[in-house]
Amino acid sequence: MKRIVPFLLVVLVLMTVYISWVIYPKLDLISGFSAKSVASGHFIDNRPLELIEAQDNDIKLIDWATNTIEEAGKFATSSVYGLKERKAIYREGLGATLINDDFDETQPYLVPKRTESQKGLFPYGNTKPQDSLFSNVDYGNLNRAVANAFDASNEKVKRSRAVLVVYKDRIIAEKYAPGFNEKSKILGWSMTKSITGAMYGVLAQQGKYDIYKPAPIMQWQNDKRKNISTHNLLQMNSGLEWVEDYATICDATRMLFQAEDMGKVQLEKPLAHLPNTHWNYSSGTTNLLSKILRSQFNSHQEYLDFWYTNLIDKIGMHSMVIETDMVGNYVGSSYGWATARDWAKFGLLYLHQGNWNGEQILSSEWVIYTKTPTATSNGRYGAQFWLNAGGYFPDVPRDMYYCSGYQGQMVAVIPSKDMVIVRMGLKGEEGFDFNNFLKSIIATVQK
Known part of the structure; x- marks a missing residue:
């Protein structure tokens, strides 16, 4: 018994260190992902919380989160065993936004102006025409190929939600998983x-x-980044430092679940390579492109529209x-x-x-x-x-x-x-x- 006690103490210490250094820093990202997923899925696509938790949030670690939806206030909150609660608010026209404690929810905000310019048959509208039969299409094998993309009942292997095949501007095959249809966002x-x-x-x-x-970008004009073109950014070969690995805490996860201004994260990174010499996939680069687009307009409303x-x-x-x-x-x-x-x-x-x-x-x-x-x-x-x-x-x-x-x-x-x-x-x-x-x-x- 005397030998077991020190062993258990060592195990306890190791577990504490592991939780403190490995797990705890991830809790903010876990609850952030979950709150954002719940708010978006529910308020944009009207999905019930049970479906979101069983499907969208059925991801290792993310499923640790406990989630609530506030219908009247249009927001969702998530925490992990009561720790690191995060909140995502929904605003019509802007979708859901994961916010921090400094965010002022009472501030006025602009929304994009929308116009419904096209009605009628797909693709210039949303109504599917009566089936167009093409003599060169094997519909039997086509439907089997599409069906094969979906799981049998209660399986979670392929996990397709929608498959759509368009040939010569006509929908020749369309299938949805249970709970989804042609109106599902x-x-x-x-x-x-x-x-x-x-x-x-x-x-x-x-x-x-x-x-x-x-x-x-004004901030780049006094260093080597001044030579980065928008072309380099579009092709993901700007040479800017960036790590995108969703299994870890990295540049991409910190940007999506902690940053106030997501375009600013990549903007502030130094060069790791000369432009046009090294391809590196970066979500930060695309959000920087969105931020650059904002600078092309005289007002935020023009950018949104x-x-x-x-x-x-x-x-x-x-x-x-x-x-x-x-x-x-x-x-x-x-x-x-x-x-x-x-x-x-x-x-x-x-x-x-x-x-x-x-x-x-x-x-x-x-x-x-x-x-x-x-x-x-x-x-x-x-x-x-x-x-x-x-x-x-x-x-x-x-x-x-x-x-x-x-x-x-x-x-x-x-x-x-x-x-x-x-x-x-x-x-x-x-x-x-x-x-x-x-x-x-x-x-x-x-x-």
Whole structure:
């Protein structure tokens, strides 16, 4: 017995040290992720707390959080065993924002002006036309390929929520998991980066911005960062220091769950490499791009309106909500919500070389630029879009380029097949076979 007591004391000390140094620092991020997830899922997509906790927050450590929703005040709070309580507030038009103790909830705020410009049949509206039968489509195998992307009852393996296949502007397959439908707004995570990139394409089309000039950032003008161009930022090869690893406390997690001004986090980082010599994926870079966009307008209202008036609402993505950080800038790296059909419309804009129902929103040159491989990315990345130019998906056409988000969100644009394929879910490449998924769908259409 005397030998056991010292042993137990040592174990207790080691456990205390582990909790203090490893677990406790993560609690703020755990409760922050959970509060933001609950507020967004509930107030944007009307999901009940039980569904959010069972699905969206069914992530290691995140499931430790205890969550509450305040309907009248439109906010959610989360804590971990009563520690590190965090709060996320919902504001119509701006989505949910994770706030800190210094945030003044009584301050007035601006919201983007929205217009519903397009009604009617998809893709220029939201009504699905009666099934268009193409003689070159094997519908039996297509429906089986789509169904194969979903789990059987009570399984949590593939975890798809929505799959949509568009061929020649027609929806030829569409399926949703239980609890979801064509009106469900689903978080695109990093697919939002592609929206942010497109906003620069809109400015370029309007002749208002030159991406090849040095980025307009005053704080960089007295050091080597002054040579970083917006082009470098769009291609993720600015050379700025950044760590993006969601399994740890890192630059990305601190930015998303602690920063007031998310664009400022990357702005303040030093150079780790010379520009255009090293590709490094960075959500901070995209939020910096959002912050730079803000500087192009005379007022915050103009900035807020620009995204919707010049792109999102113009192509009928009326379900989309891009959420803001505490200073009111769009979290262009991660927080775009939309229905599967509206995400597909974004893909179709690129498939049609930036033309939407006769209006050139993006130039065809911008679309080519977007899918041109960044020299330092081994054919994996263009300008805020992922590429298959290097054959990352070996059985999928090399001309495919796509929006990609955490947990396997995808809008795949395949010009050679005249197709856009959308997949929304809760499982990424670690558990979902995207190569076979895409291959099996593409194979059902013979051109």
